[in-house]
Amino acid sequence: MSALLTAKDLRSGYGSATDVLMGLDLEVGEGAAVGVVGANGSGKSTLLKTVAGLVPLRSGELTFGGVPLTRERADARLRRGIVLLPEGHRVMRTLSVEENLRLAAISRWPSGVKSRLDEVLPTVFDLFPVLHERRKQMAGLLSGGEQQMVSIGRALVSKPRLLLLDEPSLGLAPVVIDRIYGSLDTLRQTGLSLLVVEQSLNRLNALCDQLHILRLGEVTLSAKGGELSEDAIKNAYFGQSGTSPTVPAKEEE
Numbered sequence: 378m379s380a381l382l383t384a385k386d387l388r389s390g391y392g393s394a395t396d397v398l399m400g401l402d403l404e405v406g407e408g409a410a411v412g413v414v415g416a417n418g419s420g421k422s423t424l425l426k427t428v429a430g431l432v433p434l435r436s437g438e439l440t441f442g443g444v445p446l447t448r449e450r451a452d453a454r455l456r457r458g459i460v461l462l463p464e465g466h467r468v469m470r471t472l473s474v475e476e477n478l479r480l481a482a483i484s485r486w487p488s489g490v491k492s493r494l495d496e497v498l499p500t501v502f503d504l505f506p507v508l509h510e511r512r513k514q515m516a517g518l519l520s521g522g523e524q525q526m527v528s529i530g531r532a533l534v535s536k537p538r539l540l541l542l543d544e545p546s547l548g549l550a551p552v553v554i555d556r557i558y559g560s561l562d563t564l565r566q567t568g569l570s571l572l573v574v575e576q577s578l579n580r581l582n583a584l585c586d587q588l589h590i591l592r593l594g595e596v597t598l599s600a601k602g603g604e605l606s607e608d609a610i611k612n613a614y615f616g617q618s619g620t621s622p623t624v625p626a627k628e629e630e
C-alpha cells in the first residue's frame with residue numbers, strides 16, 4: 378500500500394508555548410484506516426489540526442501524495458482532499474439537513490455547486506438513509522448521532538481523499554457509534570483513507586489497519602489493528618512496561 382500521508386518528526390504547538398507534538402511519526406496508506414488513541418491533552422486534536430494546516434508546523438516533514446504540505450495553507454490542503462471533522466458535531470443548527478450539505482458545497486465548489494450536490498447527495502443519503510427522511514428538518518433538532526452523520530455528509534461534499542476524524546464517537550450511545558463506525562468502514566471500502574483519533578481503543582481495533590498510541594505528543598506504541606489490548610494502552614499511557622502489547626487470540630475488544 379503506497380503512502381498517502383507521511384508525517385516525519387512533526388513538531389507543532391500554539392503561540393509561544395512549548396511544542397505539543399514532539400517529534401511525531403505516522404503514515405496513512407492510500408485507502409488505509411489509521412487510528413490514534415490518546416488520553417485528554419495527549420495531542421490528538423493538535424495532530425489532526427496540524428495535518429489540516431490549522432496549527433502551524435514548527436518542524437518536521439508532512440507530505441500528501443508525495444507533495445510537501447509544509448508551505449500550504451489549510452484551504453490549499455482542503456482542495457487536495459484533506460478534510461477535517463472537528464471534535465463535536467459541527468452543523469449549522471438553524472439550517473435544514475439539505476441546507477447544511479448545500480452550504481458545504483457552496484463554500485467548497487462556488488462555481489459547481491449543483492453538479493457536486495447531484496453527485497454527492499445520493500451517496501450521502503445511501504450511507505445515511507435517515508438523513509434523507511430528515512432532509513427538511515432543522516439540523517439543531519436532530520439527535521447527536523444524526524448531527525454526526527450530517528457532519529460526515531458535509532465532509533463528503535468536499536470530495537475527500539483523506540478524512541481526519543476527531544473523536545467521532547464522543548457523547549454518542551453505543552448503538553449510534555456502531556452506525557457511525559459502520560459508515561466509516563463503508564467509506565473506507567470505497568477507497569477513502571481515514572485518520573481517526575479517539576480516547577479509547579474500543580472501535581478502532583476493528584476499523585483500523587494500523588494503530589498508534591499517543592502520549593504527550595509522541596507515539597509510544599504502534600501495532601496492527603486488532604493487535605492491541607486495553608492493558609497495553611494503559612502501559613503506553615502511563616509509561617509502565619512488562620506486559621505484552623498484543624491481545625490474546627480469544628480476547629474480545
Ligand SMILES: Nc1ncnc2c1ncn2[C@@H]1O[C@H](COP(=O)(O)OP(=O)(O)OP(=O)(O)O)[C@@H](O)[C@H]1O
Pocket residue numbers: 391394397415416417418419420421422423424464576
Ligand atoms: N488553542 C490552544 N491554545 C493553546 N494550547 C492549546 C490549544 N489547544 C490545545 N492546547 C494544548 O495542547 C495540548 C494538547 O491538546 P489537544 O487538544 O491536542 O489534546 P487532545 O488529545 O485532543 O485532548 P482531548 O482528548 O481532551 O480532546 C494540551 O496541553 C492543550 O492544553
Ligand SMILES: [Mg+2]
Pocket residue numbers: 421422423464543
Ligand atoms: Mg481533542
